[in-house]
Amino acid sequence: MQAVAAKLSKSRTGSHLLTRTLTTLALSSPLSNLLSSPSCDTNTCLTRTSLLTTSPWSATQHRGARVQGADVRPGNVIQKKDRIYQVMKVDHSHEGRGKATIKLELRDVDSGNKTSQRLGTEETVDRVFVMSKSYIYMCTDRDGKVLLMDPDTLDQLEVHEDVFGKNAKYLQEEMKVRVELFNGTPLSASVPKHVICTVKEAQPPIKGIAATPKDKIATIQNGFTIKVPSHIIAGEAVVIDTEDDSYVRRAKA
Template sequence: MQTMRLMLSNSDNRSLIRLSSYLYSYFRTPLNFFSLSAPSRASSTATNLFTSPWSSSQRRGIKVSGSDIRVGNIIGKQGRIYEVLKVDHSHEGRGKATIKVELRDIGQGNKITQRMGTDDNIERVYVQEKTFMFMCMDHDGTVVLMDPDSLDQMEVSKDLFSKDCLYLRDEMKVKVQFYDDKPLSASVPKHVTCIVKEVISATTRNKKVVLDNGLAVEVPPHIVAGDAIVVNTEDDSYIERAKS
C-alpha cells in the first residue's frame, strides 16, 4: 500500500482530492482512499487525529510581558484559555502604559475585553499547528479540510478563519492551531491572488475595487476590472499585480 502511494503523480493526487471532495459532498462521510481496501486503516475522526504526542508538545506556564502579546496568541488567565483577537496600546499622561485586549474564551466561545499593563506577566500557552488543504465550504459555514499526507478529512467552522474565510480557494494550504486536540483558530497564506471584479470609485491617486471574494480594497490607478492582483490577507492591502 505504501508503494502504491509513492507511485502516485501530483496529477493523480489532485484527481483523488477532487474525487474525494465530490464523494464527501454526496455521502457526507469523510473518506480515505487508501483505507478502502484495508478496513483496519479506516479514516479516523477529527478527535483521534490529534492525540499524543501532539499534546506533549503543548506548554503552559511560560510568562511574557503584556507588551509582547499579539493577535492570535493563546494565553491563560484565571484558569481559563483565551485567544487574543485584538490588541490596542494606550498611554494616558504620566500613568502606566496599558493595552486593551479582546479575548475569546476557547472553552465557552464568548468574547471579553480586558485592560492590562504592558509590564504585567501574562501566561502564554503554546499550541500545535498543522497544515491542511481546503476542499470546500458548505452553505452553513462548515469548512471541509484534508490532511495532505493521510487524506483524512476534518470539518471546522468558518469562524476559525474569521474574515480570512473569504480568501479560501480550492486546494489552498491553510494552517490550523490546536490545543488539547481542539481546533482553536485557522489561517490562510499571507499573500493570496484575487481577481478584480469591478471598480467602485477612482481618484488620480488610487482606485477602490471589489474583488471576486467580495472584499473592497484600494489599488493603483492602472489596475482595471479583470486584473489578477496579490493581496496581503493580514490587512487586506494591495501588494502587486499578479505575474502571469
C-alpha cells in the first residue's frame, strides 16, 4: 500500500509540473510548434490547445494574418492604422533601380470613402478574413437597393447593387448569390460564373453568301452586347460567362 501511495503522489506531482510547463510554453510558443512536437500525445495536445485558445495570441490569429504587399489581391480586406479597408484594385510598379511598389485602391469599410496608398512588395499588412455566405436574390428597387434572403433563416439582407459591380445586371429571380461580410457589413457580392440569358437582338443569318462570318454581335436581356456564333438568333437562351461577359454555349431546352 505504501508503494502504491508513493506512486500516486509522484504521478500527481508530475502532473502538476506538466501543467506549469505547458502554461509557460503556451505563453511563448505558437500553436503549430506545440502541436507538431514529437512528444505531443492526444491528452497533452488537448491541454496545450485549451491553454492557447484563451491567450491573446489566439485572438490575433483568429482575426487574420500578416501578409506581404506582393500577396495582396483585389477583394482582400486589410487593416492599416486601425482602419479596415477593402482592396478594390492593385497596380504593380517598379521605378528605375528603386524597390518595387504596389499602388492600392482602397475603400474604407466604415465610411465607404475611397483612397489610394502605396505599399512595398515586402512590406507587411494585416489581412482580415471575412465571412462568405449564400443568399437568394429577391428583387431590386428603383433606388438600386437589392433585397436578398438567407435560405437557412429566411432573414432578409438589403445591399446596394454597387456591391455586385457590373454583375448586378445578371441578377435574376431566385438566383443564388454569395455575399462577403465583415462584422455584418456587406463588402462585395458575386453571381454564379455561368448564367442563362435570353438573346434580345441579333443579326439574322445571311443567306446566299459563301463566306459567312464566324461570329456576330448580339444584345442579351440585360443590355450587354456580346459576340455569338452566326447561327444564334433573337429569342434563344444562351449561357454567358459572367467574369468576361462571353458566350459559352446554347442553353439546354
